Amino acid sequence: MKAIHLYGDSIFDNYAYVAEGNAVTDHMTECLPKAITHELYAIDGDTTSDTIQVLNRTKGTFGAGMGAVLSVGGNDALQAAHVLLKPVTTVAEALTELQSIADTFRVSYGAVLQRLCELYERNNIRICTVYDRIPIETIGLDRSAMTALALFNNIITEAATLYNVKLIDLRVVCADPDSYSTISPIEPSNKGGRRIVEAIKKSYAI
Numbered sequence: 001m002k003a004i005h006l007y008g009d010s011i012f013d014n015y016a017y018v019a020e021g022n023a024v025t026d027h028m029t030e031c032l033p034k035a036i037t038h039e040l041y042a043i044d045g046d047t048t049s050d051t052i053q054v055l056n057r058t059k060g061t062f063g064a065g066m067g068a069v070l071s072v073g074g075n076d077a078l079q080a081a082h083v084l085l086k087p088v089t090t091v092a093e094a095l096t097e098l099q100s101i102a103d104t105f106r107v108s109y110g111a112v113l114q115r116l117c118e119l120y121e122r123n124n125i126r127i128c129t130v131y132d133r134i135p136i137e138t139i140g141l142d143r144s145a146m147t148a149l150a151l152f153n154n155i156i157t158e159a160a161t162l163y164n165v166k167l168i169d170l171r172v173v174c175a176d177p178d179s180y181s182t183i184s185p186i187e188p189s190n191k192g193g194r195r196i197v198e199a200i201k202k203s204y205a206i
Helices: 024-031 046-057 074-079 081-085 093-120 144-162 189-203
Strands: 001-006 037-040 068-071 125-128 164-168
Touching: 001 024, 001 046, 024 037, 024 189, 037 189, 046 093, 046 189, 074 093, 074 144, 093 144, 125 144, 125 189, 144 164, 164 189
Parallel strands: 001 037, 001 068, 068 125, 125 164
Antiparallel strands: none
16 A cells, blocks of 8 residues: 545544644554555545545546545535424325435435546545444434434445445444544544544555
């Protein structure tokens, strides 16, 4: 492995939510061998629609030894959270609303992954689930949000098989409460960021 490129949202671009020197990229610098570089293309707040724009600005392709790690979908889920508050008359109606959101995400996430596969060798691509142990009561959501989030994670895990890329399950990596920032509980803390980087290293057998 020559380099690892990070795409997606604030799971990787978490500078604003930790003390100086404790961001995910700081842990990448510290934990990766000096011969392996890394680049941050993830942007705080980005959705799948934003990430595809980032990828579409890339010209050419990346050769052997160039890795890409994608962590996106959390902001898509947050944007869809309003549906949880929408009045419905039956459970079937609620499920139909959620399925419509899931179908939209499947298309947009698939577009991102397809573009990654055009730029990188598939065996060097890693995709991450959206972690789900967030203390959601602190951001004004209830436990029903986790049910909705499961639909997004189902699409991500399915995509790993469809596109023949490896999955990093952040639901397991960031299972402990101290994985989340005290500044913003939807962002990784210093410890959470370190765990994410260790999972990336393990996935690449570095």
